[in-house]
Amino acid sequence: MSDILIDDRIRDWVFLPIIIVMFMIQMFRGLLTKYMDNRKTAQKVTSKAQVAEMIDKNITQQSQRLARLHGLLPDQSFKMKRAYLCDHEQGILTKASQKPAKDPMQSMSMMNPVAMADMLKQNLSGIVFMALQYQWVSYFFSGFVIGKVPFPLTQKFRTMLQRGVDVQNLDVRYISSISIYFVLLFGGLQKIQQLMFGDDTDEFVDDTQMQMQMQMMGMPTMPSFGQQNDPGKLFIAERTRLEGVKHTFELNKSSDKALKSLKRFLIQ
Amino acid sequence: MEEPKIELDDLEVNQERLKQNTIQLKNLRVYGSLNAGIIAGILGMDGWIGIGIYVAIFLIVSACLAIKMNFKVKEYFKSSYDAYYSGIGTDLLLFLMIWVIFHNLVNIL
Numbered sequence: 001m002s003d004i005l006i007d008d009r010i011r012d013w014v015f016l017p018i019i020i021v022m023f024m025i026q027m028f029r030g031l032l033t034k035y036m037d038n039r040k041t042a043q044k045v046t047s048k049a050q051v052a053e054m055i056d057k058n059i060t061q062q063s064q065r066l067a068r069l070h071g072l073l074p075d076q077s078f079k080m081k082r083a084y085l086c087d088h089e090q091g092i093l094t095k096a097s098q099k100p101a102k103d104p105m106q107s108m109s110m111m112n113p114v115a116m117a118d119m120l121k122q123n124l125s126g127i128v129f130m131a132l133q134y135q136w137v138s139y140f141f142s143g144f145v146i147g148k149v150p151f152p153l154t155q156k157f158r159t160m161l162q163r164g165v166d167v168q169n170l171d172v173r174y175i176s177s178i179s180i181y182f183v184l185l186f187g188g189l190q191k192i193q194q195l196m197f198g199d200d201t202d203e204f205v206d207d208t209q210m211q212m213q214m215q216m217m218g219m220p221t222m223p224s225f226g227q228q229n230d231p232g233k234l235f236i237a238e239r240t241r242l243e244g245v246k247h248t249f250e251l252n253k254s255s256d257k258a259l260k261s262l263k264r265f266l267i268q
Numbered sequence: 269m270e271e272p273k274i275e276l277d278d279l280e281v282n283q284e285r286l287k288q289n290t291i292q293l294k295n296l297r298v299y300g301s302l303n304a305g306i307i308a309g310i311l312g313m314d315g316w317i318g319i320g321i322y323v324a325i326f327l328i329v330s331a332c333l334a335i336k337m338n339f340k341v342k343e344y345f346k347s348s349y350d351a352y353y354s355g356i357g358t359d360l361l362l363f364l365m366i367w368v369i370f371h372n373l374v375n376i377l
Contacts, residue, residue, distance in 0.1 A: 147372035187365025
């Protein structure tokens with residue numbers, strides 16, 4: 001199979017423009033989310049359902065904190081806190097777990113206009129741009145070969161990499177422009193953007209990448225993860241976890257630890 | 269890089285310094301894979317040799333990190349596996365992207 005000679009003009013007018021445009025759209029997306037984040041105002045808790053939601057969330061946070069940091073409390077305090085949460089009749093967790101399971105429609109928080117606006121914003125700055133770029137690339141730049149991948153691939157990749165080019169015997173290493181789009185998309189223009197812009201865009205970037213991957217795998221993304229249809233189970237799980245905690249007050253071990261770290265320090 | 273005072277204790281929360289160190293390490297690895305991609309692309313490497321270059325440059329970066337830390341990994345990171353070997357897969361896609369781009373720019377188009 002002899003090498004194909006690709007015209008210079010393809011490089012000037014296709015390859016480089018795709019890269020430059022995708023990079024710019026990436027940066028624009030970053031700035032857009034920064035702008036939208038700045039304009040987000042604090043959410044006011046307006047409805048009673050939201051208050052109940054917040055209370056549940058706080059209860060779970062409290063029990064998780066207790067389970068995590070129990071070593072900081074002396075025995076009596078820990079027992080008191082645990083009894084407050086887990087007592088058979090009066091503990092908060094037992095009371096909460098006896099509440100009926102929430103209506104699944106309501107617990108989706110799609111009814112909440114603020115959360116809906118949030119979801120729309122995330123979708124806008126994520127999926128819409130992706131779809132837009134895909135359409136742009138496949139409309140303008142389809143039907144010809146744009147480059148070559150440096151590694152050998154099997155025939156199975158032919159449909160993915162050579163979309164629009166119908167030459168049967170063409171080496172699978174020759175790729176069409178839509179595959180450059182995919183390479184750039186998954187390759188992580190975000191990381192280069194992070195290098196250039198510092199760590200401000202850190203949390204946002206991880207979020208959309210994760211969200212994109214999750215949506216591609218077909219799982220629906222829920223904006224609020226704690227919304228389960230049966231909060232009773234959650235509380236029961238928390239309760240069993242707390243009851244199983246073996247509590248030791250760390251102060252009792254502290255003199256040994258101090259000795260150990262002093263030794264380490266002196267040895268250096 | 270700053271030195272985190274990590275104590276061998278399940279209650280102890282690692283300080284902000286560990287986070288700063290890992291951010292620096294991530295940046296370093298991104299630079300490393302960028303350079304590896306450019307080298308592999310310009311030299312026209314093919315197939316598995318290219319991936320070998322990526323692994324080689326990754327290990328060189330880890331070695332330079334070790335020299336900079338004077339080989340005392342525990343003072344700067346949680347474990348030597350963490351600092352040297354852990355992120356090799358995450359930057360592989362970045363390397364592939366840069367490799368494809370530069371290979372095409374220099375050798376083919």
